[in-house]
Amino acid sequence: MLQFLARLVPRRFRSDIPVVPVVRFSGVIGVVTPLRPGVLLSTVARTLERAFETPRARAVALVINSPGGSPSQSHLIYRRIRQLADEKNIPVLAFVEDVGASGGYMLACAADEIICDQYSIVGSIGVVGGTFGFTKLMDKLGIERRLYTAGDRKVMLDPFLPEKPDDVKRIKSIQKDIHEHFIALVKTRRGGKLNGSDKALFSGEFWTADKAIELGLADRMGDLRSILRERFGEKVYTPLISAERSLLGRRLPGVNFADAVARYPGFADDLISALEVRAMWGRYGL
Secondary structure (H helix, E strand, O other): OHHHHHHHOOHHHOOOOOEOOEEEEEOOEOOOOOOOOOEOHHHHHHHHHHHHOOOOEOOEEEEEEEOOEOHHHHHHHHHHHHHHHHHHOOOEEEEEEEEEEOHHHHHHOOOOEEEEOOOOEEEOOOOOOOOOOOHHHHHHHOOOOOOOOOOOOOOOOOOOOOOOHHHHHHHHHHHHHHHHHHHHHHHHHHHHHOOOOHHHHOOOOEEEHHHHHHHOOOOEEOOHHHHHHHHHOOOOEOOEOOOOOOOOOOOOOOOOHHHHHHHOOOHHHHHHHHHHHHHHHHOOOO
16 A cells, blocks of 8 residues: 555655756857857756755756857856766766767766767867958948057957958967867866877867767767666656746747847847857758
């Protein structure tokens, strides 16, 4: 009779069932537009805290599907995951879906084990940045750029001014610094698992799961359900921890193009950002 009554208790309240909360990271990191919100520490911090505070949690699973984005936001989220994991003494497992590249791979490095689907794209340990140049278009249209600054570097890489070699040299120096920090992070987290030269591993190249595992960038292939059942038993409970909803919900009204242009003065910039987001996914054939 007691066993029958115990089976009626919801799984989340049963002490005999292992719990592994799941947190999803999906999309570009750090980019926010009216059309597509990005992954930011401010939007995931509370979700991560709830995951690590889940009663009887045996581990926390991160499901990652991201081509990267802002290095600072990637690192801030990475650090928060590691802080919570160390404070709660809970292991972290990362499951890469379509892509865990660049900043997305940095998030995966916060885990103690990285698991990929056989078709996952992994790696891209590098730094990329770009802009557009409109000087020739402005000449054709007869537009004159008028800009007033205090500080020699305030107009560095301005798209409406001719590109200067010194500016390019400066931005490449900044990228080099960021890249070196990224490399150090990967070496710290993956340690003796890495199996390849620095030139091969940290060139910005990306690989499918087989090669990533061979190089030590990932640990094994599998999917969340199968791996967690294998490790914690058939009855493992995997609640998805998502952002808390307000009483009115979180869904935003649909965006009409004409209305958006009228209501959002920066809509054109946001539209370009959305195209850049699409280009980031496109790099990995997605």
